[in-house]
Amino acid sequence: MATSNRVFSISFPISAPSSHAPLRPAAAARMVGMKTPFYLTPVEIEHDRRLVRRYWRQSLLRMWGALAVGVLILFSVAIGLLSSIAPATGPNTGWRWSVPLSMIWPVLIPFVGVGSMVRHRLKELTEAGTPLTAEMFSARPSRMVLSPLDPLTTYNVCTETLSGLAMGMALGYGGPAVFSYFPFHGRILIGPRRPVWLTQCTEVVVGGEPGQPVEVRIRRRFGLDFFTVQRGGALHAVESVAAHLRTQFEQRERALRAIRREQELERAALNAKLSALQAQVEPHFLFNTLANLKYLIRTDANTAQQMLDHLVGYLQNALPDMRSVSSTLERELALARSYLSIMQIRMGQRLQFRIEADDALLARPFPPAMLISLVENAVKHGLERASRPGAITITAKQLGDALCVQVIDDGVGLTEQMGQGFGLANIHERLQLLYGDKAALSVTAAEHGGVVATLAINKE
Known part of the structure; x- marks a missing residue:
């Protein structure tokens, strides 16, 4: 009995979750409701419970910190306003308790919001097959890259790389990063907007001991994003900067090796040519002398x-x-x-x-x-x-x-x-x-x- 094989091609718009971890095919298939093929079955990931609790606790503290700062600002403004309109005389103190009591209920909001965001982030990592690490929810991760170049050249390479369009696009800025540098300190700051030091600021510092390889330290600076649930953005920024700089250093090192190799070849060719020219000179006078000696031996x-x-x-x-x-x-x-x-x-x-x-x-x-x-x-x-x-x-x-x-x-x-x-x-x-x-x-x-x-x- 003859059978016919039909091949259907179906395209689905897949929206990747807002995570810096790569989305695996298995996770993408589940998002559109397709049955995951056996060869795309993801590896079961079990996150460290202590890290999960720590992630939840730190996220909650960050949100409480942001809320506390906001409440203090609002409370100070409210106190100032009420003090300016309150009667100058009379024992009227009811308003003094109504303001702080009305602000107690927002303290409970982070429990609901943080729990939802943490669970969503853990689900994304599970679907991507990536275990949770402490650096993923750290607000100030860091990396260090060794440069084969001298300090001044290293700093120039860093400024060229970090101010380029490719770096801004890799960080998700949609264009070149906002750039601020301090050449006398070997420091560079980049961010998505001004002022650079306020939000999502990444710092690059060039330094090192004399006689040792030049060190390029990349870290996330403290900013307002510290008071948010960390979803890996800081780690992604630091690793992206480190990867781009490492690539540029490797390219420069390959170019220097090629130049040195070319110089060695030129030196070898020069020595060979000098030897060939000198070999022309030596027999020239030696043979003449031997010819004269041969004549004198007979005479x-x-x-x-x-x-x-x-x-x-x-x-x-x-x-x-x-x-x-x-x-x-x-x-x-x-x-x-x-x-x-x-x-x-x-x-x-x-x-x-x-x-x-x-x-x-x-x-x-x-x-x-x-x-x-x-x-x-x-x-x-x-x-x-x-x-x-x-x-x-x-x-x-x-x-x-x-x-x-x-x-x-x-x-x-x-x-x-x-x-x-x-x-x-x-x-x-x-x-x-x-x-x-x-x-x-x-x-x-x-x-x-x-x-x-x-x-x-x-x-x-």
Whole structure:
């Protein structure tokens, strides 16, 4: 026998109870009179009886307090009015008892009102499957959020977040919260209307001990809503503010981590590029020296032995920091001296050199392999092309805040071939990577012929 399955779609307007606890599907189904499906059957919630009694007792005391304040105000006004219209003479005292006796009956009203509101609130919590806690009926709950930022940035994030539309809508204000802040105290007050401190005011205080994470304390301030039956509004406001601030702090922390990670990647790329550039320099002069040594071994063994001694001295100074991005002026001058000694053996009387440097500057940091590149350029492009003897002078001086190292030769001077290799371009690029605008290389013509190469490095 064939059967047909029909699917009906019925929509019901469901009005959630005025509670800040979420309304579960089972509770919504019961509100519209539907039979609750088995998979939406709520978990049975049994509230703590001591908390229920405490909730009822506190609510009753709050209402009595509000009533007492109102009665005192009315009684004071009534006494003032009656005193102004009472006869000046005569023993007429009946009105004195009629006013206070007529105000005794309102004292019994909170018993009925508070009991109804408390039962309704407990029913809402039961339908939502949420057990009653002490914070739910507290008028001054509090929360604390730790910030990964510094105090000033934390305070700025709090002001931006609390004054936004999203925060006001989350608190049920229908728009941005009324905002009041005290930057010198690290305190912020928000509420639905002015004056902020009078009703439903939430306070945020930024503080903490030096060297410790910044603490953001959120609490509900005392206001007129203290004299009402607490239905979780204060706790909802405090938790909403804490949740929004926690989200903003996490977003800022992720952004800072991304920036730090990007900086680390840039630093790693910089070190890799410097190593690659320096690796280009090292074989450049090393292979030339080995080629010269190979030639001398075949032609002059004694001179080859001297060159080998200078090469060993050079390698002893060069190998320890061959992959370092920093050296010292003393080590770089020693490298240059060994190299020029080798080239002097090769060129004979055609090459003379002199090194002048203040002893106080020898320990100054200096980028490796740059000075030797300038010396090699002076030999290759200046003196080797000249048909006469020449000299190279290396000087190191302190000029203001800058360490100035000069390589001066009296060779053929600036030519078109000078700088066609990677030597000078390599130095320019490495200086830019290491020092930015705090270092510079200049190559100019000497006054009496030749070239002056000046490397200036400012202090950090």
